[in-house]
Amino acid sequence: MPIVLEKLSHIYQQGASTTTALKDIDLTIGDEDLLALIGHTGSGKSTLAQHLNGLIKPTSGRVLLDGRDINAPGEDSRKLRFRVGLVFQYPEHQLFEETVYKDIAFGPKNMGLSEVEIDQRVRGAMDTVGLPFEEIKDRSPFEVSGGQMRRIALAGVLAMRPQVLVLDEPTAGLDPRARDLLLSDIQRLHQEGTTVVMISHAMDDVARLATRIAVLEKGALAMVGTPGEVFSRYEELTAMGLDVPQGCQLTRLLREMGGPAMADCYLLESLADSLTQQIKGGDGGAA
């Protein structure tokens, strides 16, 4: 179920002044993708994310899901939202129910599912994000830890079993442990077949998880490609004010210091591997 963006533009109108948030975005998100959306603050990432489930309507251009325009008259926008789950930035700020269980059940309930089905989905979603069901289902979502609140909010979206999951900076403000847990949840979901679109500023996370990367700059799509392709354009990324993964930085540094010539490694692990190769025999790609 690929998502295709065709010449997507969005213009915010505020009084007499207009701001172009997105212009002429052409992008295909395939079923197998874990697409990372990166870009400077204000580059239009969140606006783009909200187009994917029809929360924002494009000023011009189309969003196609399975070949069908999601904003066409007659399309059921609520059904669409159950298929494309959107997790906002700081999603724990939308928790509202008395118990964790009820909060996670909010989405499935809106879908009109049976009690049994809802129960299954809540258990399943809590299991996916590693929340102990019996232990916290009856607790207030406001009295658990910040990392757990984040995972409850994520479970609230996952319980709708969306085929596409869109996450807006899912790890912002989490401590390293909670971040690693959340990222491995996301990775597992992707491996189990969910298409994932993730906005992130943490380039090392992006390098580790993403299968494809789209770079936005000032509302336009600056690059799309595999992590290897995108991160090899080091200078352009830095010129946009973006970070690059530690692996890239280290490779560059080694090269500048007159180290052995080798390909760009955006992952620290693969850099370590190729360095070991170099040291061992010099036959590991040295030219």
Add this chain to the structure above:
Amino acid sequence: MLRDITLGQYYPVDSPVHRLDPRTKIILTVLFIIAVFMADQLFLYLFILGYLVMAVYVSRLPARMIIRSIRPMRILLVFTFVLNLFFGAGTTALFTIGPVTIWKEGLMNAVHFTLRLVFLVMGSSILTLTTSPVTLTDGLETLASPLKKIKFPAHEMAMMMTIALRFIPTLVEEADKIMKAQTARGADFETGNLMARARAMVPLLVPLFVSAFRRAGDLAMAMEARCYHGGEGRTRLHVLKIKRGDIIAFLTMAALFVLLLLPRWL
């Protein structure tokens, strides 16, 4: 969704009226309202209109903004006119249609009250259009400070107003975000009967209150960290001072009063 709500209608340009002391503008607005009610003959409204036109011209406000300010009042205006016209009894009948008699006094009242309302709204909108909300509360605080003698918390009131005004856009943005997040979970804010809609507000209002309280707590802490301890002995960054412009403004108002009172003396 909620983005179109604009609060406070401050129109930021630089003009002699914008530069006036907020206290001057508040007092002048009150005086202007009194002047509007002093006009008891139709031709006197010409002076009031003249004063208004002059004020708008000097303040560099687009005339359409002033005219637009009476739009929310249009139903009230029509009501005022119609009620006074049909239900005001008098001695001189103008004409009779069926059971309804239009009296001369009724017509006069209708015209008077409608004109007064229009001028009242237009006059006070000059105040809000040329004074930013923060300056306005500053002015109110200073004007109300003599009341501190009778334990009226003028500073605290003004601080509360300033904070409230400051957080309205933030909360609107927050509400918009939460609304979108719940919509993404299939919440429906738009359809259903009154009860269903009221229930649909719970997922919006609970998070909004939670975040408002959190923000209030953070703000209180930040204020205390900067040693805020109320109005006692607090100095100001912008000290309000009566300047030449303020005196000129008061003189023009005095002239308007003289013009309005002249016919009574003659």
